[in-house]
Amino acid sequence: xxxxxxxxxxxxxxxxxxxxxxERMQGRRLDAPVLPTHPAFTSLLPGGxxxxxxxxxxxxxxxxxxxxxxxxxxxxxWCGVVGMPxxxxxxxxxxxxxLDRLVFIPDPGPRWLAVTATIAEVLPVVAVxxxxxxxxxxxxxxxxxxAARLRDRGTVLLVQGPWPxxxxxxxxxxxxxxxxxxxxxxxxxxxxxxxxxSKRTPTARRARMLLPAADGSIELLGAPTERLLxxxxxxxxxxVAG
Numbered sequence: 001x002x003x004x005x006x007x008x009x010x011x012x013x014x015x016x017x018x019x020x021x022x023e024r025m026q027g028r029r030l031d032a033p034v035l036p037t038h039p040a041f042t043s044l045l046p047g048g049x050x051x052x053x054x055x056x057x058x059x060x061x062x063x064x065x066x067x068x069x070x071x072x073x074x075x076x077x078w079c080g081v082v083g084m085p086x087x088x089x090x091x092x093x094x095x096x097x098x099l100d101r102l103v104f105i106p107d108p109g110p111r112w113l114a115v116t117a118t119i120a121e122v123l124p125v126v127a128v129x130x131x132x133x134x135x136x137x138x139x140x141x142x143x144x145x146x147a148a149r150l151r152d153r154g155t156v157l158l159v160q161g162p163w164p165x166x167x168x169x170x171x172x173x174x175x176x177x178x179x180x181x182x183x184x185x186x187x188x189x190x191x192x193x194x195x196x197x198s199k200r201t202p203t204a205r206r207a208r209m210l211l212p213a214a215d216g217s218i219e220l221l222g223a224p225t226e227r228l229l230x231x232x233x234x235x236x237x238x239x240v241a242g
Contacts, residue, residue, distance in 0.1 A: 116146060
């Protein structure tokens with residue numbers, strides 16, 4: 001019994017060292033808290049929400065972005081949006097964002113990465129769309145500093161496009177609009193497939209949802225499924241790597 005106790009005691013520092021190493025390799029704390037988002041995404045996202053200190057590569061869908069940011073905003077979190085001049089206050093408010101706690105920088109210029117890093121110092125949720133032609137995989141020292149800042153501050157970064165070492169890739173596909181008549185009428189709602197591919201699981205989780213429904217709400221349609229084809233696995237690796 002004494003030998004077992006001694007071995008366990010000696011193993012404790014090694015466990016802590018391994019934990020520190022894993023955190024450095026994965027770019028986040030293993031026990032990092034999760035920021036709740038809309039319930040429709042709970043069963044898709046690793047941990048059921050957006051992990052503090054992590055970056056997510058998401059599709060260039062404004063509806064998806066606003067849906068992910070709405071719950072944190074409603075819970076009192078300040079949010080920042082960088083490089084999306086087409087985003088309107090009416091659309092943000094429709095999805096439930098608190099405009100009084102929304103920092104909007106429509107055109108950050110060529111120093112977009114530095115601007116994003118600056119507001120990530122003080123805001124818990126930041127969304128950014130890199131400018132056309134930006135090579136996010138080769139962001140250099142600024143991208144490295146931004147990653148460290150996210151971890152230190154516990155900020156969630158939502159990037160519309162590929163991002164190195166993303167916690168997960170959130171994509172949309174197969175949209176189907178409703179509300180159009182035969183040659184006339186208004187778009188009233190959109191049904192699409194949301195897929196999440198994460199570093200933790202080899203398979204994508206998919207769910208069909210209304211984003212948005214005719215009344216502007218978000219609704220999950222059926223239980224999520226898991227499936228990842230070889231082609232999709234390759235695409236996921238490319239998107240994470242940039």
